[in-house]
Amino acid sequence: MTRSPLLVALAFATLATQVAGAQGIAVAAPLPFGLGESLEYEVRTSRLGSVGRSRMWIEGPVLERGVSTWQLRSEMEGGKGPIRASDRTASWIDPRTFSTLRFEKRERHLLSRSDERVTIDRATRRWTDAEGPSGELAHDAPLDELSFLYFLRTLPLGRDTTMEFARHFDAERNPTIVRVVGHDTLTTPAGIFRTAIVEMEVRDPKRYKGTGVIRLHISVGDCQMPVRIESRMPLLGTTTLTLTGWSHPPGYPGATVCGE
Numbered sequence: 001m002t003r004s005p006l007l008v009a010l011a012f013a014t015l016a017t018q019v020a021g022a023q024g025i026a027v028a029a030p031l032p033f034g035l036g037e038s039l040e041y042e043v044r045t046s047r048l049g050s051v052g053r054s055r056m057w058i059e060g061p062v063l064e065r066g067v068s069t070w071q072l073r074s075e076m077e078g079g080k081g082p083i084r085a086s087d088r089t090a091s092w093i094d095p096r097t098f099s100t101l102r103f104e105k106r107e108r109h110l111l112s113r114s115d116e117r118v119t120i121d122r123a124t125r126r127w128t129d130a131e132g133p134s135g136e137l138a139h140d141a142p143l144d145e146l147s148f149l150y151f152l153r154t155l156p157l158g159r160d161t162t163m164e165f166a167r168h169f170d171a172e173r174n175p176t177i178v179r180v181v182g183h184d185t186l187t188t189p190a191g192i193f194r195t196a197i198v199e200m201e202v203r204d205p206k207r208y209k210g211t212g213v214i215r216l217h218i219s220v221g222d223c224q225m226p227v228r229i230e231s232r233m234p235l236l237g238t239t240t241l242t243l244t245g246w247s248h249p250p251g252y253p254g255a256t257v258c259g260e
Contacts, residue, residue: 032153032224035060036249039225042189043078052078053240056149056226063099064092072146078239079110085109091146095102098151099141100169118144120169127169135170142169145202148176152216153224157196168203177201186217186227189244193219193227 038057044050054076061068072091079085085108092102103118117130120142127142128134143151148167155163157180166174182197195217205210217228229241 012148013050013067020075033058033150033220034249036247038247039243040245041076041229041241042244044077044242045078046239048083048237051080052076054078062092067094067101069093069101070095072148072150074146076241089146093147093150097141098143098147100144103146103169118169127171133170135172137169138171138174139167139169141167143167144169145204149226152178152200153218153226157198157218157220157224166201173203176203181258183220188227188242190227190246193217193225193243194221195219195227 035058038055041054041056042050043052043054054074056072056074058070058072060070061069063069069092072093074087074089076252077084077086083138087105087107089105090103091100091190093100099120099122101120101122103116103120106114107114115131118127119130120127120137122137122140122142123138126134127137145168148165151167155178160180160182162180163175163182165178168174168176177200179199179201180196181199184195184197186193186195198216198218200216201211202214212232215230216226219225219227223246225243225246227243228239231239
């Protein structure tokens, strides 16, 4: 079904004042991403070199329990020989409040596998994972690990600063500490980008045995795209995703200039 560019533009305008209100942070309109955006990455590891590709994109609108949502998607596959890893993640967000209604993650590694299928009920303030865990919501506008990456793109990154957020749906995963530690210019297959260097300290007992740090280079300008993402994966060592290409939908009211 073809969506009117006017309706898409109105959706962006509605979202512009909603995204970070719960944290008291002003968000400039329009948002630096929207329906139809797609980001593509090369995946490299410190141990194996170039091992695969990754993609993040936004689909929608998708009806989820009667609510019109945006579906954030992320897929990554990498490895060589018997050492393989894959990660498929999806997040259904309510664009009126920029909060998660549903979250799914499927990870496969050589020696481990993990599945999460989380539904969030804001009326009862509870989250439930079909795999077993459940708990009370930690925030009125909860996020998950994928939607938080998009939320990160709405923050002011022009100066070195530290911000703290307690918006993960699972209270045990809070807080998330975001530090802008510098600025740099990166040359990638997708272009030349002026970037803010952001370190995100996350609590994740399962993956990091406590806390871990994800380092991102986020472009400065209209798009605020993650140009480089560095983290650690089991067996593969430090994993680096580098932007190789992107696309935005026709009529998208923002992101006029994304690189140099």
